[in-house]
Amino acid sequence: MGLFENKILTDEDFLYFKEKIFVSSGINLNLSKKTLVQSRLNAHLDRLKIPTFHEYRSYLESRPANDPEVQSFINLLTTNKTEWFRENEHFVYLVNKFIPVWKKQGKKKLKVWSAASSSGEEAYTLAVILKNLLDKTGIDFEIIGSDIDTNVLEFAKNGVYKKDQLINIPNEYHRYFDLGTQDIKEWMKINKAINLM
Ligand SMILES: C[S@@+](CC[C@H](N)C(=O)[O-])C[C@H]1O[C@@H](n2cnc3c(N)ncnc32)[C@H](O)[C@@H]1O
Known part of the structure; x- marks a missing residue:
């Protein structure tokens, strides 16, 4: 799988990302969010020139919790829906x-x-x-x-x-x-x- 193609996210790698975001933020992504995780991370991996989710997983695993890449990962997986006077x-x-x-x-x-x-x-x-x-x-x-x-x-x-x-x-x-x-x-x-x- 090369850069700039849609990469395949295995259930195992998804579970790693799911656990990582849960431990970092309390955000709980169930399996139905797999496509969302895939699409949010895909372009990011292209920017980093990392060809597979599995290699990105190793890249994240090698970094301490306060590493800027961990923050980028969190930023990508948050959902920021908001509006003025929301839930008035x-x-x-x-x-x-x-x-x-x-x-x-x-x-x-x-x-x-x-x-x-x-x-x-x-x-x-x-x-x-x-x-x-x-x-x-x-x-x-x-x-x-x-x-x-x-x-x-x-x-x-x-x-x-x-x-x-x-x-x-x-x-x-x-x-x-x-x-x-x-x-x-x-x-x-x-x-x-x-x-x-
Ligand atoms: C759906 S938005 C809601 C924004 C706003 N409270 C509102 O109701 O309009 C949820 C926000 O929670 C943030 N968030 C998720 N987990 C968080 C955590 N552990 N600590 C602080 N913010 C968090 C996300 O980044 C996101 O911006």
């Missing part, structure tokens, strides 16, 4: 149930962790909601976003998204975005009202 009932719960009870404790700073934040939409959804709700109340808030996939985290740090996503964001929050013009007219950016760190 969580945000409704936060605003209508959690915050009123939390406020009664008299605390002045709310910390929220978006633990698998993907490309940032979840963390920034939280940010615009909390800014809208808590501004000028004397209550401060901080949101931390993290993800095991370093590529999506790099994207998230910029706070820049395609402008056509505004349609999924209620109008009352549009003031927290700067809209691009001219060369960047398709883009929007979280603006200074939200303090990015």
Whole structure:
């Protein structure tokens, strides 16, 4: 099997990759995901000039857990589906149930962790909601976003998204975005009202 052809992934090698991603991230891929693993890794192997999955397996096995190649492998096998206000009932719960009870404790700073934040939409959804709700109340808030996939985290740090996503964001929050013009007219950016760190 040469480079740039679809390589065959045996069940045995699939099970190795399945175990590797499970131990590294807790992501549990069952056998139905074999084709997905095959297609996600195929082009990567071409870039590395490694002709078979079995040789890639040996290549991975020879590397320590903190090796950049292990991180590339993880990045390739994560599924980063996200969107603004995704599973909105969580945000409704936060605003209508959690915050009123939390406020009664008299605390002045709310910390929220978006633990698998993907490309940032979840963390920034939280940010615009909390800014809208808590501004000028004397209550401060901080949101931390993290993800095991370093590529999506790099994207998230910029706070820049395609402008056509505004349609999924209620109008009352549009003031927290700067809209691009001219060369960047398709883009929007979280603006200074939200303090990015
Ligand atoms: C389907 S996305 C969901 C993103 C966001 N929470 C949402 O609901 O819109 C799942 C994310 O979890 C991340 N992930 C998977 N395992 C993880 C782990 N062990 N630690 C941190 N992030 C993880 C993936 O990289 C991916 O970006």
